[in-house]
Amino acid sequence: MSKGKRPTTVTPIAPALEVDDASAVDWSDSADVVVVGWGAAGACAAIEARSAGASVRVIDRFEGGGASALSGGVVYAGGGTPYQTQAGFKDTPDAMADYLRHEVNGVVSDTTLQKFCDDSVANLAWLEAQGARFAATMPDHKTSYPPEGKFLYYSGNEVVPVCRGERGAPAPRGHRAVAKGQSGATLYAALRDATLRAGAVAITQASVRRLVRQRSADSQPGAVLGVEIWELPPGDPATLRHAALNRQVARWRTFRPGKAAACRVEAAQIEQQAAQPRFIRALRGVVLSTGGFIYNPELVKANAPHTRRGWPIGGAGCDGSGLRLGQSAGAATQALNNVSAWRFITPPSVWPKGVVVNAAGERFCNEQVYGATLGHELVDKHGGRGWLVLDGKLRKQAMRQCLFGGLWAFQSLPALAMMLFSAKKAATPEALAARIQADPVTLRASLDSASAAARGEHHDAFGKSPDMRHDLGRGPYYALDISIGSPTFPLAVLTLGGLVLDESNGQVLDAAGQRIGGLFAAGRAAIGLPSSRYISGLSLADCVFSGRRAGRAAMAA
Template identity: 55%
Template sequence: MSVGSITQISAPLRLREPEQQRWEQECDVLVVGWGAAGACAAIEAHDQGADVLVVDRFQGGGASAKSGGVVYAGGGTAQQQRAGFADTPEAMFDYLKHETQGVISDATLKRFCDESVSNLQWLEAMGTPYSHTLPPGGKTSYPQDGYYLYYSGNELVPAYRGELPPPPRGHRTVGKGHGGVVLYSHLQAACRQRGIRSLTQSAVRRLVVNGENQVIGAEIWSMPADTKAARLHARWAQKAEKLQNLAPGYCNRLRQRLTALERKHACPVLVRARKGVVLSTGGFIFNKELIKEVAPKYRRNFKIGATGCDGSGLRLGLSVGAASDRLDTVSAWRFINPPQKWPKGIVVNARGERFYNEEVYGATLGHAICEEQNGKAWLILDKPLRRQSIRQALFGGYWWFQSVPALAMLLLSAKKGATPAELARKTGMDTAALEAALSAYNQAISNGQPDPMGKSAESCQALRQGPFYALDISVSSGVLPLGALTLGGLKVDEDSGQVLDANANPVKGLYAAGRTAIGIPSNLYISGLSLADCVFSGRRAGAAAAAEQPAATHAEALATA
């Protein structure tokens, strides 16, 4: 019988007399999910004096370890200062108001900005290194090795700028290749150095609640250690993460095998959490059925994340009456920089109408493509711009995952027309619409007028010399996938990270952090904001859970009733 690839979640185990139950393990704080948010929660809870146990379905890391390791930080970090940029928490707050659009309160956003410098310093204290070197131009989807501070959002876009010159706030973790694995390795090492206990290859399948509906533990299904099944589980899990970008179909089949192994060999372990449980298992982009239900527009998108991003934390919270929000909010990434020349072209929809500013951050553009254009868009270049882009892709020093797809699109898959009218016929666009889009763009440049879509003058270049080219930047592009990750999650108290129910009342004993919860990036993503929120929300939940009073025994509850 075939099985799905997501963690099986059951209704909570209800115990009227928990003290009579046999518990295999006990702790003060149980952290479910050992990515960046879970590691930060575990470290903070431990440092506040709690006995912590952290569990993970795999070996830890999750989407955090697969990420670029970019932390969005500002307000005057040491790296900003060494690079010669002035920044304040107020300026950071002013910019992020554009991006967050009230998804969290102003007070919480201000606290996030005020604590930005200290949270980056906290990461450095964990051993995570940062530097101040900027890539040429300052803006890119991801900077090359040797460059670690950059404009990771829309700071350079005129519509987002404040009164002062915008500073870069994307702090890429120093290390060869993607920095996420470096950042996470230091957080995991910090957990181990503190003696925080961990239980890996172990998935929580249901929470445990007492007679007052307070979460007091979890039932964990753990793979038996040092067995053939456990080794196979580890090998398949590692391969599924490593090959996701190259062979997603094969990796989906590996995930189904992983789930089958777990259902056949995993054994239950009942864990008591005297003070609280923190859910930090990531988002739910790998939960096919849930995506189909709440965000069907994104079923075709390439998945960004890790196998553990199956919504298990979300579903555990819902099982005990928690409320969720913004489950239909998905971040879709369509980066057209690098090559740095590409944003000088224009993006048009299926009809040939220009619909957005090309220099915006990739997730801002991707959101417009998926939400407003039914997933279909083209990037239009002329002969000189195509030639300049090819040269940049060949000799610009970009990452292979930036240069190779760009060259493939420029040289192999681009549609070509001697005139805009011919290009429109070959792509199915409306000839008049495409000609009008090019004419309006070129005329503004010739007359020295502002770009109709608000693009800065330095990002504008007239498109007049044929042949003309159309690059398919749609969701369906086989050369340049349009990736997506989920941003919705459980509603939480913004002062503590405690999970809330539908009436905004706290669910006793339950907390959430990272992409399992509504947080700073839950409106629209920019690079580094999720990892920064993992630190912010993870530490918040860990500290609050550690400060909780232990759950009362049945006898104590009766005595105080």
């Protein structure tokens, strides 16, 4: 590494190796289907390909899991799941699709959306067949993540009046896998074990750095024949250190992000120094399922610089390697500028009864919406600067919920710190405006309008439910900084865009809309259901839907 050059954790990707035919390469191994990335999408692709009779190699830069293992383990499912029924809710695939159109915004076709909803009950049952478990217990309040012992909840905007759709009452569709503690690791462990039981061969601590493709003799894109991997030597001390570093990244990423970043750098240096190359032939197809690119600073800077002050979330392998591998074969991409910004203000469940305002003091959103919806409005439309305004009554209720409401530490501690140590306090809206450098007339008008709606004098300007409105007519007032980059209240970000696919089978398309032979993609490496607006559980549900689709199609290629 040259002096002064910032160390990189990004997998180096080389241009595709073009050959006249497969015999030109000295292959060390072969399989019908080669899956690149062993998170939820890769596991589902590998299991499905094996069930179709394919031999499978699944390759992971670390030991598997990726962002899926670090997630909350929530699967967005509906249409009448057993757990919805047990909890007393009626749901249909059509009602589910009607709601999801508000979130998908045409990023996939209506045909694909409807199939996703039609298949939802069966896909949840398929997950259970792999060893995952779900339950019907629900929390008492809307929340960003259910408390211990609760596993079914409204994980998006289903209860927000303007988002409900037209087909019946809202139904909870967030299905958290049953686990002690957060559920991502438990859900992924079931998929990992099912992958191995199915007979797929896992190659871990190995990164794919280049595709091998047949040289094209006409206008058709050359088919992908296999991959070049760089693998750490099994059992070597450096390899064991590499595995330990990735476990430390998972351990420290929330509470000591600086330490986690240093571990990622050291792990990448081990890869660069100790990994050895070899080629693996894909007789039928390669599936790219490596996750997003939130840990690729250059890609984030080029596509979504306005989100760089956010707190990146994902696995250490979310560096866009699958995206860049696809591009090396001429693949088209879409929505790379779409980064989901998570500004959750619930729990505490009473916080959304306050008012969110931008830097000028203007109210800009319905406070009860899902955190990524609020984050989109804040970051993409209002420069990333905003405040949540509470009165003394709401603050007291929120403090009680944080202390005695059974919240997770990652929910209660930042909220308490905000209210106790960094809130701006004032007796009047005008005095509060001076403290947050907002326009006093605008802030007064924002609070007065919301309060009048709470008193029933007119409709709420943003369609807030009557039970979530609150009269802010009396101080004292407290302003909490909800801006991106807030040191007390981090705002999480993750990427949503990816490779463009033929939605019928998950095959990767080039810029001319032609299928690239032998190349498929799944999960957040590709365009899918969550690529427009993120809601909790939709990414993992899409991993199952798109992973199974790609695994089947790769075997049939």
